[in-house]
Each structure stands twice: as C-alpha cells, then as structure tokens.
Amino acid sequence: MILRNSKLFLDSKKVIPSGVNSPVRYFEPYPFFTKKSDGAYIWDEEKKKYIDFCNGYGALLLGHRRKEIIQAVSKQLTLGTLYCTPTQSEIELSNLIIDNFQSIDKIRLVNTGGEATMTAIRLARGYTKKKKIIKFEGCYHGAHDSVLVKAGSGSAHYGISVSDGGLDEVSKNTLVVQYNNAEEFEKTIKKNKDIAGVIIEPILANMGLILPENNFLSDIRKITKENNIPLIFDEVVTGFRVSSGGAQKHFGIKPDITTLGKALGNGFTIAAVGGKKEIMDMLSPEGRVYQASTFAGNPVSVSAAISSIKTINKIKNKLYSKLEKYNLQFTRALDDMATDMNIPHQINSTASMFQIFFTNKPIVDYPSSKNADAKKFQKIFHALLKQGIFIAPSQFEVVFFSDAHNRTDLNKALDAYHVALKSVKN
Ligand SMILES: Cc1ncc(COP(=O)(O)O)c(C=O)c1O
CATH class of the missing domain: 3.40.640.10 (Type I PLP-dependent aspartate aminotransferase-like (Major domain))
Structure with a gap:
C-alpha cells in the first residue's frame, strides 16, 4: 500500500519545485505532510502525532494555536x-x-x-x-x-x-x-x-x-x-x-x-x-x-x-526562566547520555534553543559547524522522527522549546534521543 505522505509528495513534485515551498522543508526520502497542529503537537496526513521542536523555525514561541x-x-x-x-x-x-x-x-x-x-x-x-x-x-x-x-x-x-x-x-x-x-x-x-x-x-x-x-x-x-x-x-x-x-x-x-x-x-x-x-x-x-x-x-x-x-509581556517573568530551565535540564541530560555512550559531541545552547553536533571540537564558527558529522545528525533526525519527535531536518538549524511544551513532552523527547543516539554509536 502506498503511504499517504509518499503519495502526496509525488503529487506535490508535479506542481511544486522539489515538492516543497521552502528548501529546508525537504528531507530524504520525502517530508511528511501536515494536517493540523495544536499546542506542542502537529499531526500528519497519516494521523501520526509529533511533538514539535521545529516550532516554525522558532516562530512559535507560545506554541501552536495559542x-x-x-x-x-x-x-x-x-x-x-x-x-x-x-x-x-x-x-x-x-x-x-x-x-x-x-x-x-x-x-x-x-x-x-x-x-x-x-x-x-x-x-x-x-x-x-x-x-x-x-x-x-x-x-x-x-x-x-x-x-x-x-x-x-x-x-x-x-x-x-x-x-x-x-x-x-x-x-x-x-x-x-x-x-x-x-x-x-x-x-x-x-x-x-x-x-x-x-x-x-x-x-x-x-x-x-x-x-x-x-x-x-x-x-x-x-x-x-x-x-x-x-x-x-x-x-x-x-x-x-x-x-x-x-x-x-x-x-x-x-x-x-x-x-x-x-x-x-x-x-x-x-x-x-x-x-x-x-x-x-x-x-x-x-x-x-x-x-x-x-x-x-x-x-x-x-x-x-x-x-x-x-x-509575552504578561507572562515574561515566568516564560523565559521556565524555557531556560527546560533547555538546561534537557541539554544536560542529553550531554550525559552521549558521554555515557562515548559519542563525540558538542551541545550549544542558550535561552530556549540548542543544537547537538557530532564532533569533539567546539563549534564556534562556520568552518567548525561545517566540520561536524552531518551524516550522523541525519541519522538522529530520522530516528527521532520515527518516534514522533520532529526537529528541523538539518544540522544547520536549531531545536526550539515553546511555552506549550510540558515536562512529559520533554521526557518523551529525551527517551527518543536516547534511542536515536544508539544509531550513531560506532
Ligand atoms: C536570522 C534570520 N534572518 C532572516 C531570516 C529570513 O526570514 P524569512 O524566512 O521570514 O524571510 C531568517 C529565516 O530563517 C533568519 O533565521
């Protein structure tokens, strides 16, 4: 049976260059097609639910359909x-x-x-x-x-x-x-x-x-x-x-x-x-x-x-400190996991955003970011996606937390990263 996302991508490619209206939306073998979103979640045309950490590439600070x-x-x-x-x-x-x-x-x-x-x-x-x-x-x-x-x-x-x-x-x-x-x-x-x-x-x-x-x-x-x-x-x-x-x-x-x-x-x-x-x-x-x-x-x-x-002005006293705390706890746990698994990595994070890179050299500029192992990142992306965690499909983007995420979402995502990291373990 041909899956609905795959069918939609074939249809899309006929009328939209590369099947997407912005290049970053494409990933191998084809992107999922979104039907609806709410709070911290999006659902695709196959009714699969994802916790969204792409968040409109950072736009959805307050979550979907606030x-x-x-x-x-x-x-x-x-x-x-x-x-x-x-x-x-x-x-x-x-x-x-x-x-x-x-x-x-x-x-x-x-x-x-x-x-x-x-x-x-x-x-x-x-x-x-x-x-x-x-x-x-x-x-x-x-x-x-x-x-x-x-x-x-x-x-x-x-x-x-x-x-x-x-x-x-x-x-x-x-x-x-x-x-x-x-x-x-x-x-x-x-x-x-x-x-x-x-x-x-x-x-x-x-x-x-x-x-x-x-x-x-x-x-x-x-x-x-x-x-x-x-x-x-x-x-x-x-x-x-x-x-x-x-x-x-x-x-x-x-x-x-x-x-x-x-x-x-x-x-x-x-x-x-x-x-x-x-x-x-x-x-x-x-x-x-x-x-x-x-x-x-x-x-x-x-x-x-x-x-x-x-x-934002109304909730800012709680909002920024909450998201920063989420980020800190999340990235610390992720760092511990990757360290325990002996996976060379770097995590850069601030406020409500972070990214993990697969290299043992600090990421401080364009060349150092380009030198990180992007293939490993792709593996992580796909392993997360399979488990219902949606992050932007590129090493050169960022993972965003929103006000709509809760601790259960974060714990699910951490568990999914744990599974995903196994796919890049040598
Ligand atoms: C820092 C920065 N400036 C400008 C833009 C362009 O914004 P838009 O995609 O709305 O044209 C982006 C988009 O990602 C961005 O990240």
Missing part, C-alpha cells in the same frame, strides 16, 4: 482582512515593539524576515551613501542577493555558498567575515572605506547554534561606532525568543537598526525593521529610501503580533 492569539485574530477576521490604509492597531503594535526594544525609535512593518533585512541594508546604504556591507559567515538573513553569500540554514545544508542567478555585481559588495573573529572584522573595516553597514545575527542560529564569544558583540559595536557604520542586529530568530527585548537586551548592546520576524507574530506572517529615528526617517515617502508592500501591516497579522507581545 488561545489569546487565535481569539485576537478571530475578532479581526470579523472586521476585515486587508485595508491598505493606515490603522490604529499599527500604532499600537509599533509602540509595543518600541517599548520592548530600547534601540528602536521608529518601526516599519513588513511581511518576512528577508524583506526586513533587505530594507535594513537599503536603509544603511541610503543613510551612509556607501555601497558595501559586511556579513558574517554562516549568518542567514533571508534569500536575497546581498546576504545570500556564505549563508547558513538551507544554503549551508545544500552547499550553495552563492546562488545561481544571484548577481556577482551584488555579492561582490558583500564582504564576509568569520563569526567570533573581531580582529578580522576590524582589519576588514580598516581596509575598506566604502562600508555602508554591518549585519549580524547576535546569536548565530542558522549554523546549528553558535554563541557569540566573550566580547565579540561589544567589540563589533565599538568598532562600528568608531567608524560611523550602522550596525544591524538581525533578531528575526532572537527577538522575543532570547528575551522580551531580544538578544540586544540580553547582552546590553544597542544596534542602530534591528530586524524582527518569526516570534513577533507567533505563526502569522509579519516582520519588522526598526531603529534610530534619523535612519528610519530616510524611508519613503518623506525620505528617499524606497520600501513598499501591499500586505505590510495587514490587520490580521498585526492583531496576532499585538496579542503575541501582550501575552
């Missing part, structure tokens, strides 16, 4: 879905974001993280009247030409360091520096007088998980300040996840521009770019930096984001 958000969105659906005029709720959302993120004076809403980083980079170029940007190896900022150079996530997974169809004329204006290497960064700045901006994931969550070492972020801030170069923190993953004010609040560092997405809408399509007033005021129509979108600030996504932030 009650408060569904209520807010349902109410909005009775009032309309798209006006393409300003709304009072956009002001409310902007104020909520500004109150949470100290570095942001003004904010513009967009739809996706990629759109946010594209706008952030254009703003930096418009503001400085310079051309080049600096990004860091392995950081992923969306699928557009300026940043799709030595990027993480799916492009690292599929080994595409510069995409076919991307323009050399664009990518040659993107200088790439190793993550956690402030010295190389400073040298690059000294050598190039034409730097318009620097974009970085303050915590690198697209090469597995890589934490900024010691003073790395404060050095980057200091050097960019000394050279009058706008610093963009891409907080599409870390915003609202690492703290209610993102990684910048956690580290006490103020960037000039911030991009947000994912957890901002807890499963609804919304992202944002915000920053200093003098930079944000460069945006059209008052300014000369053009950015536009039909769906930006649509009332459905805005109602979801308002509800997400209000919920």
Whole structure:
C-alpha cells in the first residue's frame, strides 16, 4: 500500500519545485505532510502525532494555536482582512515593539524576515551613501542577493555558498567575515572605506547554534561606532525568543537598526525593521529610501503580533526562566547520555534553543559547524522522527522549546534521543 505522505509528495513534485515551498522543508526520502497542529503537537496526513521542536523555525514561541492569539485574530477576521490604509492597531503594535526594544525609535512593518533585512541594508546604504556591507559567515538573513553569500540554514545544508542567478555585481559588495573573529572584522573595516553597514545575527542560529564569544558583540559595536557604520542586529530568530527585548537586551548592546520576524507574530506572517529615528526617517515617502508592500501591516497579522507581545509581556517573568530551565535540564541530560555512550559531541545552547553536533571540537564558527558529522545528525533526525519527535531536518538549524511544551513532552523527547543516539554509536 502506498503511504499517504509518499503519495502526496509525488503529487506535490508535479506542481511544486522539489515538492516543497521552502528548501529546508525537504528531507530524504520525502517530508511528511501536515494536517493540523495544536499546542506542542502537529499531526500528519497519516494521523501520526509529533511533538514539535521545529516550532516554525522558532516562530512559535507560545506554541501552536495559542488561545489569546487565535481569539485576537478571530475578532479581526470579523472586521476585515486587508485595508491598505493606515490603522490604529499599527500604532499600537509599533509602540509595543518600541517599548520592548530600547534601540528602536521608529518601526516599519513588513511581511518576512528577508524583506526586513533587505530594507535594513537599503536603509544603511541610503543613510551612509556607501555601497558595501559586511556579513558574517554562516549568518542567514533571508534569500536575497546581498546576504545570500556564505549563508547558513538551507544554503549551508545544500552547499550553495552563492546562488545561481544571484548577481556577482551584488555579492561582490558583500564582504564576509568569520563569526567570533573581531580582529578580522576590524582589519576588514580598516581596509575598506566604502562600508555602508554591518549585519549580524547576535546569536548565530542558522549554523546549528553558535554563541557569540566573550566580547565579540561589544567589540563589533565599538568598532562600528568608531567608524560611523550602522550596525544591524538581525533578531528575526532572537527577538522575543532570547528575551522580551531580544538578544540586544540580553547582552546590553544597542544596534542602530534591528530586524524582527518569526516570534513577533507567533505563526502569522509579519516582520519588522526598526531603529534610530534619523535612519528610519530616510524611508519613503518623506525620505528617499524606497520600501513598499501591499500586505505590510495587514490587520490580521498585526492583531496576532499585538496579542503575541501582550501575552509575552504578561507572562515574561515566568516564560523565559521556565524555557531556560527546560533547555538546561534537557541539554544536560542529553550531554550525559552521549558521554555515557562515548559519542563525540558538542551541545550549544542558550535561552530556549540548542543544537547537538557530532564532533569533539567546539563549534564556534562556520568552518567548525561545517566540520561536524552531518551524516550522523541525519541519522538522529530520522530516528527521532520515527518516534514522533520532529526537529528541523538539518544540522544547520536549531531545536526550539515553546511555552506549550510540558515536562512529559520533554521526557518523551529525551527517551527518543536516547534511542536515536544508539544509531550513531560506532
Ligand atoms: C536570522 C534570520 N534572518 C532572516 C531570516 C529570513 O526570514 P524569512 O524566512 O521570514 O524571510 C531568517 C529565516 O530563517 C533568519 O533565521
């Protein structure tokens, strides 16, 4: 009997390139097709239930179908879905974001993280009247030409360091520096007088998980300040996840521009770019930096984001410490298991995210992450999947906890990791 997921994949491949609408969703031999989700769980078309640790690649901080958000969105659906005029709720959302993120004076809403980083980079170029940007190896900022150079996530997974169809004329204006290497960064700045901006994931969550070492972020801030170069923190993953004010609040560092997405809408399509007033005021129509979108600030996504932030603000005193505790206990137990089984491994973790790598060398940058045994990771992924545990299907992604997970879910996942680890034991 042909299984339903397999049949759907065959059907899908006929009409959708590679059968998926985003490359990271594909895995061998074919992905499962999801029917529904709730809380910490998703169910596929074969009625199999999974505990979800992919969590919309970090978007679902509060879990699937979070009650408060569904209520807010349902109410909005009775009032309309798209006006393409300003709304009072956009002001409310902007104020909520500004109150949470100290570095942001003004904010513009967009739809996706990629759109946010594209706008952030254009703003930096418009503001400085310079051309080049600096990004860091392995950081992923969306699928557009300026940043799709030595990027993480799916492009690292599929080994595409510069995409076919991307323009050399664009990518040659993107200088790439190793993550956690402030010295190389400073040298690059000294050598190039034409730097318009620097974009970085303050915590690198697209090469597995890589934490900024010691003073790395404060050095980057200091050097960019000394050279009058706008610093963009891409907080599409870390915003609202690492703290209610993102990684910048956690580290006490103020960037000039911030991009947000994912957890901002807890499963609804919304992202944002915000920053200093003098930079944000460069945006059209008052300014000369053009950015536009039909769906930006649509009332459905805005109602979801308002509800997400209000919920986060209400429960933040418990939320972040609970998730951090979950993560700490989980990763300690996982570490003990792998150590007991003599499996060379590294675990990087912070806040509500972690990743395990199969190597005995610390994972601190793109080369060290690339050198970990990705084949072993694939084995783990499949062994977990078989047991109803869904994590992102790539070494270069991250395992996310959400507010919807409970201790039983975590214990089940740990048991499943225990079984899975046996598949990579030599
Ligand atoms: C740090 C970071 N920035 C930007 C993006 C792009 O966001 P989107 O997929 O919504 O375009 C991602 C997506 O994973 C991301 O992780």
